[in-house]
Amino acid sequence: MTSAISLDGITRHHGRDGTVVRALDGVDLTVPSGEFLAIVGPSGAGKSSLLNILGCLDRPTAGDLRINDRVVSTMPPAMVADIRNAEIGFVFQSFNLIPALTARGNVELPMVYAGVGRRERRVRAEEALARVGLAAHTDRHPNQLSGGQQQRVAVARAIVNDPAFILADEPTGNLDSESTEEVLGIIEQLHRAGSTVVLITHEDEVAARAERIVTMQDGRVARDERRPSTTGQSVIR
Template sequence: MTLYLVDGAHRATEAPDRPVLDIRGLTKVYGQGEATVHALRGVSLSIAAGDYVAIMGSSGSGKSTLMNILGCLDVPSAGTYRLDGVDVSRLDDARLALVRNRRIGFVFQSFNLIPRTSAVANVELPLAYAGVKPAERRRRALAALDMVGLAGRADHEPNQLSGGQQQRVAVARALVTEPALILADEPTGNLDSRSTEEVLAILDQLHAAGRTIVMITHETDVAARARRLVTLFDGRITTDVRQGGAR
């Protein structure tokens, strides 16, 4: 099952078996001469629909650079990147912004919620950018909040919510466009142990429901919840293994 954009809306449609995310020979080079930095050195990775992948690596390993490219926040120096069948490697800024809004659901460490704005309005934002009508935006946002167990907090502003609840609002916002890929960057980095467990339990449920999740983390216990672990070192993938409980 793959999500396609049809008449301005994402709809689940039976499709040929193909990766949701497929990168081949990806390189990223910053600077010139003696200041040249090779952040990625020929990275290749394929992720199937419904997979749950954790990407780990020490500082300078290239994981942040890879995250930015996967999220269409940056472009590679060489190589190809296909997201849900679309080659995004050479798209211009306007088209990259469209892909980010419609095909990727982001969950950030710092939540990135708008202050003094209700939870439901925060969740509606990607739909507003996509031009979805207000009534439909509200319906879909409330449904997404219900999925993360916060239907009763729809009118609460971020400062009225715990850190774990704010991150769950961020997860709802990531889900509301029915993206092909959920990209979570250190999603538990600012949470206590209880809130961490709440957020990871939701990611587990989303994986069980068939969502495709890629999570960047430096925490081994968080990475252990994923079904596949990819490790980067010096701009290259050094390990790519299935973990316990893999489907």
């Protein structure tokens, strides 16, 4: 099985008042293509720093990040921006939709940056919205949608460029229980269809939906567990 993501000796250090804060301290992690991985841990464990590295929003102090076998951590900024747009589908807790755009317009945005033509953008955006159950809501603006519907628009936007992986940061943090179930159900459907999913959460019940759970502690991987439902037994490394 090929790897969608590989982190080798990733560190991220920050200077503060003459001291060094080790936000990430030698993280080794491989995510095979098609895997559904949840990353958990207490506040300050390094989840946000790891998110920023995985999403190519920050560069590591040391170590290599590979996406689809390409070393991204040493690429020039313009190339990293291209990777971020084409290879990573982002889903954020706060949805990050543009109020002035319709659902279709929001989903089209990554394709605009990728230079996709207008007609193809429209077709692909409508297909993505249909996949998340919003075929009848393409012309609605975010303020005309519920929180769960807005997050489904964000999921459609994340998958429209067929990325190497979906990076979901607390995707159910602002949702009620019914909307949480809807969004997690869609993420599970995408995973079953072959999508690689990396989900960062502090909610145990959300993490339990993944097939593998990595626990961060003090900037390191403290626990790496594959769920019994996918292997027949729990494997902890």
